[in-house]
Amino acid sequence: MGITRRSFLKLTGAAFATSVMYEFTGQSQAMAADASQEWKLVDVTETSTICCYCSGGCGTICSARDGELINVEGDPDHPINRGGLCSKGSSQFGVNSIYDDVTGERMINPNRVQKPMVRRAGATDWEEISWEQAFDEIAKRIKETRDANYIGEADGVTVNRCEAIASFGAAALDNEEGYALQKLCRALGMTYIEHQARI
Numbered sequence: 559m560g561i562t563r564r565s566f567l568k569l570t571g572a573a574f575a576t577s578v579m580y581e582f583t584g585q586s587q588a589m590a591a592d593a594s595q596e597w598k599l600v601d602v603t604e605t606s607t608i609c610c611y612c613s614g615g616c617g618t619i620c621s622a623r624d625g626e627l628i629n630v631e632g633d634p635d636h637p638i639n640r641g642g643l644c645s646k647g648s649s650q651f652g653v654n655s656i657y658d659d660v661t662g663e664r665m666i667n668p669n670r671v672q673k674p675m676v677r678r679a680g681a682t683d684w685e686e687i688s689w690e691q692a693f694d695e696i697a698k699r700i701k702e703t704r705d706a707n708y709i710g711e712a713d714g715v716t717v718n719r720c721e722a723i724a725s726f727g728a729a730a731l732d733n734e735e736g737y738a739l740q741k742l743c744r745a746l747g748m749t750y751i752e753h754q755a756r757i
């Protein structure tokens with residue numbers, strides 16, 4: 559039997575209508591399974607942010623329920639990553655929380671460093687200090703080191719440099735932070751300015 563254009567359209571139209579009816583009458587297994595599950599992201603507040611790990615700047619969506627972070631995933635609307643995250647970015651949730659190996663209970667990551675830490679010369683343990691103390695101690699050491707090692711002239715040439723302090727930037731620095739850090743380093747006369755990506 560030959561199939562005309564009209565009979566072909568009739569047949570495909572009937573097949574499509576049957577398929578749609580099947581979905582809407584709840585006969586589809588996929589729809590039945592979905593309907594019985596509680597969605598993980600129901601009643602959450604979504605906040606878009608940027609991945610904390612590197613200056614790639616991938617967009618991330620943080621979902622919180624009752625003020626508690628419950629999920630972190632790539633932002634499909636973000637122009638840089640379009641929803642994708644690398645292995646580091648995919649593990650961002652672990653910065654906040656981990657799951658107990660035995661009970662499976664979620665808990666705030668106990669390894670998360672939330673305060674400045676210092677290991678004094680000769681000490682083996684790290685000591686927790688306040689931000690104010692950390693800023694004061696860093697500023698004091700920079701001033702002392704720069705004053706003691708500043709070189710104004712070398713071989714009859716004005717150089718205005720300090721070779722006793724180095725800066726080691728991390729991938730987490732974005733454009734603006736890198737710019738501000740360069741300004742500070744150059745103003746102090748520093749010449750040893752490095753970045754982990756070059757090592």
Ligand code: SF4
Nearest residue numbers: 609612614616644647
């Ligand atoms: S660590 Fe990965 S996910 Fe995060 S910004 Fe960099 S490339 Fe993107």
